Amino acid sequence: MDKFIQGSTVWPEGITKMHLYLVPDLEVNKELASLVRDCRAVIDRYPGIQIVPDPWLKATLQLITGVTGAQVNASTREALSDALAAALAELEPFTLSVGPALAGATGVALDLDQDLPGQRLYECYERVRAAIVSVLGDGAVEYSALPPHLTLGYGLESFDSGVVQEALRRQVRPGRAAWLLDEIWLVEVTQDVVHNQYRWLAPAHRIRLGGR
Template identity: 40%
Template sequence: MKPFVFQHAQDVWPEGETLLHVYITPHDQDRELAELVTRAHDVLRDFPITLVALPWLHITVDQITDRVGAAIPPAERDALAVELGKQLASVEPFDIVIGSLMSYATGVIADVHPDEPLNELHTTVRAAIQAVRGPGATGYPTKVPHLTLAYAAEECDSDQVQRKLRNEVRPGHAPMRVDAVHLVDVTADAQAKTITWDQVATIPLGKGS
């Protein structure tokens, strides 16, 4: 496992800048997920890995890549939120499963499945971003959805991490409800290996309000 590097499109995140993202975040009522993450964190404290605190857990749906956050004024942010709302009105809320937990090349992630509703959500969100800002605004590479539990701060033995996760975090799965996405302005601290954000808008799926 090697230290994690935060990414802007296919390059390194520019130091001191924020970036707009669309995230899925857990609800307070996702108690089984909170318990799963807490058990995993207890295991991971033995390693040089920065834990993602519960309030900052997220699944990245997409990243707006044509400008840094400070260069996207309120009116353009509002336009993004409006278009996301229009297009996501046709995507119904759904349930997913978080897990199994995996020691990865640069941290610890939880797999997320089933793929189909998440892929549909990503396609719809990307279309909404492109409708407002053009195809150049979605340069973030499409990845298999996942939820990150920790970012590697130093090199460590990923096999050892995986063994402890599998042996000590039982069960390794938890349910999660997806009924909204969040447009957020994200700050990445490359040294501390942390992600935090300011909320821009919450966009419900389907006909939620």
């Protein structure tokens, strides 16, 4: 595993970006909360990984490219929110399967399913991208966040991630959980290079699936 935020992944100072996130409600999704807690108990033993705390736990659905957060003014954000709401109005909430935990090249994440064509998360992804294009154009969706994952921790230094993966596989049982997905968050994101974290600014635009 290597440090996640370094080199080309470091944003210019003061820059923010607009992202679309899936943000779990751990009070509602008890199974998922338990899985996250069990994974953190393992990850916490490895100082080379920075754990993502509850307030910033998320899965990235789409990054908005070609513009910074400052370039997306209030009226454009409202137009984006409205377009997203219209796109997701006919897509009812659905349940994802989360897990297992994967220790990869730059961090630890929980795998998410339903990201193949014809499946629910993929449909959500396509609807979100179309809504963004309708407001900001094709240049705003040049990045693909698939396959999806819920990030649990970011690498702080170089070390063998295999030992982490083996510990997660053996000690986190069961290694999967359900996640009821019922909303998408449109947020302005900041990058904290010192603490190796991403955070977002208030207010978030929270778009409900199914128009509710």
